[in-house]
Amino acid sequence: MKSILNAIIIVALLLNLPVLAQEEVKEEEKKGYEFTSVIDIENTSVKNQYRSGTCWSFSGLAFVEAELLRMTGKEYDLSEMFIVSHTYSDKATKYVRLNGHLNFGGGAEVTDVFRVIKKYGMVPETACTGLHYGETKHTHGELDILLKNYVDAIIKNKNRKLTPVWHDGYNKVLNTYLGELPDKFEYEGQEYTPLSFAEATGFNTDDYIEITSYMHEPYYKEFQMAIPDNWLWASIYNVQLDEMMNTIDNALENGYTVNWGADVSDKGFGWKKGVAIIPAEEKPDLSGTEKEKWEALTKKEKQKAMYSFDGPTDEKEITPELRQEHYDNYLVTDDHGMLIVGTAKDQDGNKYYKIKNSWGTEGHIYDGYFYASVAYVKLQTIGIAVHKEALPKKLANKLDL
Numbered sequence: 111m112k113s114i115l116n117a118i119i120i121v122a123l124l125l126n127l128p129v130l131a132q133e134e135v136k137e138e139e140k141k142g143y144e145f146t147s148v149i150d151i152e153n154t155s156v157k158n159q160y161r162s163g164t165c166w167s168f169s170g171l172a173f174v175e176a177e178l179l180r181m182t183g184k185e186y187d188l189s190e191m192f193i194v195s196h197t198y199s200d201k202a203t204k205y206v207r208l209n210g211h212l213n214f215g216g217g218a219e220v221t222d223v224f225r226v227i228k229k230y231g232m233v234p235e236t237a238c239t240g241l242h243y244g245e246t247k248h249t250h251g252e253l254d255i256l257l258k259n260y261v262d263a264i265i266k267n268k269n270r271k272l273t274p275v276w277h278d279g280y281n282k283v284l285n286t287y288l289g290e291l292p293d294k295f296e297y298e299g300q301e302y303t304p305l306s307f308a309e310a311t312g313f314n315t316d317d318y319i320e321i322t323s324y325m326h327e328p329y330y331k332e333f334q335m336a337i338p339d340n341w342l343w344a345s346i347y348n349v350q351l352d353e354m355m356n357t358i359d360n361a362l363e364n365g366y367t368v369n370w371g372a373d374v375s376d377k378g379f380g381w382k383k384g385v386a387i388i389p390a391e392e393k394p395d396l397s398g399t400e401k402e403k404w405e406a407l408t409k410k411e412k413q414k415a416m417y418s419f420d421g422p423t424d425e426k427e428i429t430p431e432l433r434q435e436h437y438d439n440y441l442v443t444d445d446h447g448m449l450i451v452g453t454a455k456d457q458d459g460n461k462y463y464k465i466k467n468s469w470g471t472e473g474h475i476y477d478g479y480f481y482a483s484v485a486y487v488k489l490q491t492i493g494i495a496v497h498k499e500a501l502p503k504k505l506a507n508k509l510d511l
Contacts, residue, residue, distance in 0.1 A: 164216055174232075224495075233292060320493055357496060387423065
């Protein structure tokens with residue numbers, strides 16, 4: 111009797127093995143990525159650009175704030191809209207001078223942040239919030255259209271010459287939405303101008319360098335990168351791919367954050383999952399599929415067009431040739447600015463970079479940060495900015511710095 115009972119138990123267990131295995135797989139799938147911090151550089155709070163195309167200002171000032179924290183131990187909350195307002199104003203002048211043959215919109219580069227600080231200074235958030243149009247978060251849809259229509263109207267006017275007040279009128283639109291730029295303000299009991307405040311912080315824009323890596327320009331020289339948001343036609347240093355990656359690593363290992371201009375439109379960017387990867391497995395591109403066709407696809411077919419982000423996976427080998435191909439074919443575009451603040455490893459020991467974003471913290475898995483794989487950073491980076499002292503010595507010598 112006992113042997114029969116044991117046999118029944120064994121058979122039951124064997125019959126349940128597939129179920130138990132499935133439950134184990136499901137549990138493993140739910141686990142996703144697990145990150146262990148390796149380098150975590152202190153930085154300021156995550157901000158929210160909300161519905162504005164001003165990531166370049168948010169990421170640029172996140173970089174400045176992190177640098178000031180590193181240099182002085184003091185935490186600043188700087189005004190992004192002070193930088194944005196000056197950039198909008200100067201961009202309008204160039205756009206009109208070029209008779210509209212210039213990209214005009216909310217986008218720009220970290221170069222603009224450095225330029226504004228050097229020319230006009232900077233101010234704390236309390237001196238210029240940029241919220242003067244009935245919103246509690248930055249919402250620039252109306253403003254962007256209004257400014258573009260304004261400068262286009264100036265160019266198309268039938269007076270055959272420009273009035274001397276057109277730019278004053280344009281700035282009044284900016285002031286109405288973003289607030290008048292302060293000539294003087296009080297901060298911690300002392301009065302400053304924007305320039306004197308910038309000087310008092312100790313931040314020197316000449317201490318920083320921007321670099322990238324592409325094959326169509328000579329290495330170790332500056333060139334003007336042909337991307338729409340580079341309305342200034344600013345120059346950037348070109349280096350080998352491994353040297354660009356070594357610069358990021360060297361900076362982080364020595365306590366410096368890295369300003370990161372990159373593309374986040376790739377299917378491997380999983381913001382809700384908090385991870386960005388370039389899987390080795392190619393996925394079919396269904397981005398242009400009409401809504402009706404997409405809805406008609408089966409769940410399995412839809413899944414084929416998306417990465418699952420269930421956990422660590424093999425990733426594509428990124429070469430200089432692949433970077434160039436993606437740049438030349440608009441597969442990588444300059445669409446977002448962020449801040450690299452550290453490194454981490456997943457449960458399989460793979461390396462990732464910890465990225466500070468500017469999309470707020472609400473409902474996000476890592477409170478506004480995410481982790482980008484080495485492959486993702488290699489392929490999707492448009493350019494970086496670092497303190498010159500963060501450059502590896504061999505590279506600094508090659509650039510004569």
